[in-house]
Amino acid sequence: MSNPVFERIQAEISENPVVLYMKGTAMFPQCGFSARVVQILMHMGVKFKAVNVLEDPSLREGIKQFTNWPTIPQLYVKGEFVGGCDIVTEMFQSGELGQLFAEKGVEHRPVTA
Amino acid sequence: MPMSAAEIEALIKAALPDAQVTVEDLRGDGDHYAATVISPSFKGKTRVQQHQMIYAALQGRMGGALHALALQTAAPQD
Numbered sequence: 001m002s003n004p005v006f007e008r009i010q011a012e013i014s015e016n017p018v019v020l021y022m023k024g025t026a027m028f029p030q031c032g033f034s035a036r037v038v039q040i041l042m043h044m045g046v047k048f049k050a051v052n053v054l055e056d057p058s059l060r061e062g063i064k065q066f067t068n069w070p071t072i073p074q075l076y077v078k079g080e081f082v083g084g085c086d087i088v089t090e091m092f093q094s095g096e097l098g099q100l101f102a103e104k105g106v107e108h109r110p111v112t113a
Numbered sequence: 114m115p116m117s118a119a120e121i122e123a124l125i126k127a128a129l130p131d132a133q134v135t136v137e138d139l140r141g142d143g144d145h146y147a148a149t150v151i152s153p154s155f156k157g158k159t160r161v162q163q164h165q166m167i168y169a170a171l172q173g174r175m176g177g178a179l180h181a182l183a184l185q186t187a188a189p190q191d
Contacts (some may be wrong), residue, residue, distance in 0.1 A: 033181070069161075070168050070176035086184050087160045 005062030013076040017106050018048035021063050022073040026050040033085035034073040040092045041075075045109035046101065078104045115143025116179050121171070122148075128170030129154055139183070147183040155188040 013019050018041070024030030026038050026048075041048050053060040053072055064070050067081045075082045077100060082088060091097040101108040118136040125134050125148070132152035139145040148167070155163045163186040168175045175182060 064176065068165060070173075081161065083161055083164070087164065090160070090185075 003062070005058050006066055008059070009063060009066050012049065012051065013079045016049040017078055017104070018046055019051060019076040020048050020073055021051045021053050021059075021076075023052070023054050025052050030054065031072070033071075036085050037073045037075060037088050040088060040097070043109075044092075044098065044101070044111055046106060077101070077106060114178055116146075116174065117143065118146060121146060121179070121182070124172065124174075125150060125167060125170045129166065133189075139181070144179065145181040146179070147185070149185040151187050151189055153189060155186055158188075160186065 020026075020034075020037060020041065022029060022031070022034035022038065024034060026042075029035035029038050038050070051059070053063060060072070063072070063074060067074060069081065069084065071084050074084060075088050082097075082100065083091070088097065091100065098108065098110055100106075118138050121136050122134045126132060129150070129152045131154065132150050135149045137147045139147055150163075150167060154166070158166070164184050167182075167184055167186065171179065171182075
């Protein structure tokens with residue numbers, strides 16, 4: 001039994017190098033945690049596709065099952081789940097996020113926390 | 114039904130008996146906590162896997178009864 005929501009997610013994370021499933025939009029985040037990840041990505045000059053899960057309840061639930069991760073936001077780089085707000089923040093502060101973008105060939109500004 | 118810091122600690126310890134757990138109530142509303150968990154069971158695991166172990170310990174409350182839990186996880190230094 002194929003899952004249309006999983007198929008949509010799989011397509012989005014395959015077609016876009018950096019995808020952020022979030023509450024609200026990049027311009028108008030509607031949750032502090034989502035806003036923080038947006039700030040980090042913008043600070044690093046990374047182009048990303050923001051997907052507002054509030055617009056689609058089946059996506060909001062489906063994304064949690066897709067990765068067995070119970071919260072939003074969720075960041076994907078080159079099709080791989082990187083983490084939520086805590087992990088992305090920790091990786092940004094330790095420099096690991098910049099390394100990940102470099103390894104995956106994602107254009108970014110080499111900035112420190 | 115909001116959760117208490119003690120409940121969160123108990124659930125994590127039930128699943129990870131060898132863990133050192135500290136839970137901080139960020140806003141006093143039973144909904145926003147920060148937890149630091151240090152456990153040998155995290156050795157060799159990615160951060161995502163470590164956090165998933167905590168979410169599993171919380172038996173589905175994460176994202177429901179518990180709106181926000183800022184997590185810091187690590188294996189003990191050798």
